[in-house]
Amino acid sequence: MTGNVTITDCGDSALIAKAVGMEAEEAWRLVHALADALDAVQLTGVHGVVATYDALLVEFDCAGTDHDTVRRVLWHEAARIRPGSTRQAPSRRFVVPVVYGGEYGPDLPEVAAQLGLDESEVIALHSGADLTVRCLGAPAGAPMMDGPAFPRPVPRLASPRTRVDPGSVAVAGRQAVICPMPSPGGWPLLGRTPVRVLDLHSDPLTAYQPGDTFRFVPITPEQWDDYPDTPLAACHG
Amino acid sequence: MADTLTIRTAGITTVQDLGRVGRARYGLPANGAADQHSPRVANVLCGNDERAPLLEITALDFACIPSGDILVAVTGAPADVTVEGVIRPQWEPVSVRAGETIRVTGIRQGLRVYLAVLGSFEAEYLQGSCAPDTILGFGPTLRDGDQLALRTGCPPIDHPYSRIPLFRLHAPAPRFPTATAWTIDVTDGPDRAEFGDTAARLFGGPFTVSPQSNHIGLRLRGDVPRRVSQGEVLSRGVPIGAVEIPAGDELLVLHRGRGVTAGYPVLAVVTATALSTLGQVRPGHTIRFRHRTVDQAVNAYRAERNAIDLLRTRVRTTFEALDIPVPDAG
Numbered sequence: 001m002t003g004n005v006t007i008t009d010c011g012d013s014a015l016i017a018k019a020v021g022m023e024a025e026e027a028w029r030l031v032h033a034l035a036d037a038l039d040a041v042q043l044t045g046v047h048g049v050v051a052t053y054d055a056l057l058v059e060f061d062c063a064g065t066d067h068d069t070v071r072r073v074l075w076h077e078a079a080r081i082r083p084g085s086t087r088q089a090p091s092r093r094f095v096v097p098v099v100y101g102g103e104y105g106p107d108l109p110e111v112a113a114q115l116g117l118d119e120s121e122v123i124a125l126h127s128g129a130d131l132t133v134r135c136l137g138a139p140a141g142a143p144m145m146d147g148p149a150f151p152r153p154v155p156r157l158a159s160p161r162t163r164v165d166p167g168s169v170a171v172a173g174r175q176a177v178i179c180p181m182p183s184p185g186g187w188p189l190l191g192r193t194p195v196r197v198l199d200l201h202s203d204p205l206t207a208y209q210p211g212d213t214f215r216f217v218p219i220t221p222e223q224w225d226d227y228p229d230t231p232l233a234a235c236h237g
Numbered sequence: 238m239a240d241t242l243t244i245r246t247a248g249i250t251t252v253q254d255l256g257r258v259g260r261a262r263y264g265l266p267a268n269g270a271a272d273q274h275s276p277r278v279a280n281v282l283c284g285n286d287e288r289a290p291l292l293e294i295t296a297l298d299f300a301c302i303p304s305g306d307i308l309v310a311v312t313g314a315p316a317d318v319t320v321e322g323v324i325r326p327q328w329e330p331v332s333v334r335a336g337e338t339i340r341v342t343g344i345r346q347g348l349r350v351y352l353a354v355l356g357s358f359e360a361e362y363l364q365g366s367c368a369p370d371t372i373l374g375f376g377p378t379l380r381d382g383d384q385l386a387l388r389t390g391c392p393p394i395d396h397p398y399s400r401i402p403l404f405r406l407h408a409p410a411p412r413f414p415t416a417t418a419w420t421i422d423v424t425d426g427p428d429r430a431e432f433g434d435t436a437a438r439l440f441g442g443p444f445t446v447s448p449q450s451n452h453i454g455l456r457l458r459g460d461v462p463r464r465v466s467q468g469e470v471l472s473r474g475v476p477i478g479a480v481e482i483p484a485g486d487e488l489l490v491l492h493r494g495r496g497v498t499a500g501y502p503v504l505a506v507v508t509a510t511a512l513s514t515l516g517q518v519r520p521g522h523t524i525r526f527r528h529r530t531v532d533q534a535v536n537a538y539r540a541e542r543n544a545i546d547l548l549r550t551r552v553r554t555t556f557e558a559l560d561i562p563v564p565d566a567g
Contacts, residue, residue, distance in 0.1 A: 009427070009531050011508065050497050137472055140372045141263050142264060205263065
């Protein structure tokens with residue numbers, strides 16, 4: 001038994017492992033290394049592995065394996081992972097043009113008010129630093145990032161929208177995201193990017209992976225049409 | 238030219254399979270048949286791989302006509318299944334001649350009917366599955382006049398005495414409640430403690446399924462538990478079946494189309510067997526939750542899958558005896 005993770009039953013077909021007693025960066029590295037290790041051993045019956053910020057969900061067919069088997073493998077692999085020993089894929093950088101505010105980011109005024117900032121200060125913080133992608137999440141492989149350096153967490157909307165436009169750039173808590181496809185959503189919207197986040201005809205569907213960084217760059221509404229059918233792509237150099 | 242299955246009355250029907258597994262790491266939900274048990278049985282009754290594409294018919298009447306002789310199996314919610322106007326059984330293989338009309342009407346008690354064809358048919362795949370993903374916009378709802386290319390045919394299987402069922406395979410068919418009240422089994426969720434004493438409300442009164450329910454999640458109204466702890470929850474993976482309470486007066490039960498991450502505490506998790514049941518519950522129906530241990534839930538699911546394995550053996554034996562061509566695996 002190791003002290004770096006807790007493992008909890010999550011119904012009859014899943015376990016959730018959580019990194020404990022370490023910094024956020026280290027926790028993230030641990031759960032993703034654990035996901036890599038699980039993928040590598042290809043354990044019979046395991047069919048879903050979701051590593052996020054500090055947690056790892058492992059879904060399996062409980063007619064094909066059992067909680068004890070998966071738990072043992074998780075303990076075993078967690079014990080082998082040492083700080084600094086985790087794989088580090090080369091990080092790539094994506095530059096993402098964003099039209100902030102107005103119809104593109106209807107919640108910008110509210111978020112600014114909640115944070116006690118001007119709208120321009122919110123934009124400056126959101127676009128002022130590279131944000132690291134921590135996982136691909138909901139909806140549809142959305143890049144889930146560390147949030148910008150806001151003074152405090154941003155509350156989710158009291159009433160989620162039934163439809164959020166694709167390319168919407170949102171924040172919640174201490175997280176940031178781009179919504180790749182039209183979908184319901186409860187995160188406040190700051191702006192929208194004209195570039196296409198996801199391509200149904202590529203495999204995987206998205207160009208980015210955990211560890212890559214995104215830099216948001218403000219553009220004007222007039223510049224929106226400068227990006228016709230432009231896919232999101234990593235910068236070179 | 239390959240034979241086709243022409244859709245005459247599409248209703249709300251999609252080409253479906255058991256779902257897009259193994260893509261959760263890329264943020265893609267599983268999707269696939271809302272009731273997993275019934276399509277498994279339908280495919281096994283046709284000698285198919287249980288993951289083969291089949292039709293998921295939701296609520297409304299459906300009709301189709303094959304251009305060649307085929308063998309079909311219809312499972313799921315009770316309905317009136319006819320071939321050329323003659324009632325045919327559900328949960329058994331049914332031989333259909335070229336040009337005969339197959340109708341599925343009067344779907345009742347449950348919500349979804351599954352129709353498999355021996356050898357299955359051609360389907361478009363995305364990331365290893367033909368299951369529709371409404372968020373990605375993949376997988377169209379069928380329309381009247383659509384044609385599906387059949388992969389193989391099946392010579393007619395005649396019986397000297399019509400009206401006597403040709404097959405008696407005793408497929409494991411679930412019981413559908415005659416009232417609109419369902420029992421849904423759950424185990425404790427990882428965050429049960431965050432709801433304090435109010436967690437017990439889950440097993441108190443009934444909950445009513447709201448019209449805003451679909452394959453992504455079911456919204457339930459009733460005396461909902463309340464989260465007593467506060468604080469930020471970082472997005473993390475949530476399993477299919479997670480019972481969450483986002484806000485307000487509704488419970489949310491995540492189903493197969495659920496986004497893989499969420500930020501709400503998980504009070505309970507619907508069991509694998511009960512998820513298939515939940516895939517049949519209609520808006521307006523009421524459900525009561527029943528507490529199970531993880532061991533009880535696992536045993537129930539294994540029994541269900543074991544019954545399908547036994548059925549597969551009986552189908553193989555019967556098909557060999559009747560000289561029915563067994564489709565290629567996969």
